[in-house]
Amino acid sequence: MTDDAASRHTPVLLQRCLDLLEPALAAEGAVMVDSTLGMGGHTEGVLRAFPHVRVVGLDRDPQALELAGRRLAPFGDRFTPVHAIYDEIGDVLARLGIAQVQGVLMDLGVSSLQLDEVDRGFSYAQDAPLDMRMDATAGLTAAEVVNTYDERELARILRVYGEERFAARIARNIVRARAAAPLTRTGELVDLLRASIPAATRKTGGHPAKRTFQALRIEVNGELEVLERAVPASIETLAVGGRIVVEAYQSLEDRIVKRAFAAGATSSAPPDLPVEPETHAPYLRLVTRGAEEADEAELARNPRSQSVRLRAAERIRPTPDHMRGPQPGRRAA
Template identity: 85%
Template sequence: MPEQATDDAASRHVPVLLARCLELLAPALAEPGSVMVDSTLGMGGHTEGVLRAFPHVRVVGLDRDPQALELAGRRLAPFGDRFTPVHAIYDEIGDVLDDLGIGHVQGVLMDLGVSSLQLDEVERGFSYAKDAPLDMRMDSTTGQTAADVLNTYDQRAIARILREYGEERFAPRIARAVVAARAVRPLTRTAELVDLVRASIPAVARQTGGHPAKRTFQALRIEVNGELEVLERAVPASIEALAVGGRIVVEAYQSLEDRIVKRAFAAGATSSAPPDLPVEPATHTPYLRLVTRGAEEADAEELARNPRSQSVRLRAAERLRPTPDHMRDRKTPRRAA
């Protein structure tokens, strides 16, 4: 990796809604010995903010991207053993904490989607603005690439991915064009895909909604990295990792992610008692309290400072009590007390 890529994390990355995240986490991180998990470490901006704001807090930083871990590790080295980097995907939070001998934590922060590092490294293939290999893996050491998806999935599967993950209304046209093109030669470059998408979308539709390939690239990235399936597991696992009084803060950047977070939070913040009971049994009271009213967005000041905050949707919740067995996601192991 070029030396510059590991030494200028702070200048390359402005963490989204950092002040608001710190404000929401503060009550949970007030006590000495508090531990927070930064589930999406990236270039370490949020973690650095937490370590500076709360000198008594330890942060465990997870990331599936080895390059991000190396870069953030250098940035956060001055904090010594208050920072622990771990190569892991965030749905593995329970296993990570078990390996570290940590029972429950006081905070969890999740900043979802593609990171600044991945967008800025052209050769990773996340950007439709510059030609690069069709990769899009967040962990470039393992798994299928975007080229694998485009060259091996059948037309119906490609159309489904573009429609469901990219909300692309011209998904069938694009999928048909991909299959026709790969019959001549395999797709290997992002520029080839951009040209195919542009040619598949009617000219009048290309005049609005931003870059015509934006939705296709989002859909492929989600498929390559299994992002929604991982998030479906990660949110309940993160809630189970929280101590009573602990808080989870999640920043999502597209509606599919935000919907998963909203659903998990709402399930925990809603009584499970039948609505016609005169008295709510204690075993049916909510185990979460919503800290934000709906999803918060970036204000004008934040947008001016950090354009990448434009689509952020921030939600936060606080754990009120352990999750009752009848309200717990059966696929998520209960953590030891």
């Protein structure tokens, strides 16, 4: 494994992210949280573009933190790495003594590091252990999911998280196969998926394992549940004038981000009131018009930007008390 994180990772839509964050990060002493540090490409871009900014980088993957830490060491104490999941943002900032931040950046989904490290089991292109944990030191593996979940629950995960048309058939075949021997390798699962999906669909529907691998990864890492907590928690850490930029790579993620931004950018007053009470006025302003996609130049430079959907919002006032959820970073009991 090479330690050169810069050569292994091209950050998606970096310049666009910098442009969107610039108004919020212009002030002296500005702080940004990179909630999904990965190999540090976006953070390096921010630290170079804004010499006065401090970045707190969160990642649940110790390997990513180690690689990014080496990459970003030249920036000294302007960069603070933290081993944490991004729904813990409020707790992390409280521990660091930071009351509010001027920027939050979230680059969702599986990282380049995780895709490229064969033994992590994220890729369906090479045989590896069925793992898929973003934090390889803790939690449920994909092998445990496919070998212990009942058929109905497997089908639900594949249908909801993978948007897989043949979820019921695949779940049935998984249960049948594991009765003979546990499924422990990605190659075994890919062969099963190829046999489960009709030949006509395989010709036009992309790789037959893509949707199932996405679904298992989301289940193993609790990605959507974490994101549901993380977006509102991140908004609550923003100072007035602060901005949040989120890059999502599939519709389920983007829907959660869109919903959270819309809630903040829409009046909470009943529609029939003649005058909007100040306490019900929006507390966010949408900075992007819908979700932005990569242009041809970005696609040529970085093929992994193909499915990106970027959204940004700016805090324009504090969140009204009646719109606040749980305290940022704190999970419900």
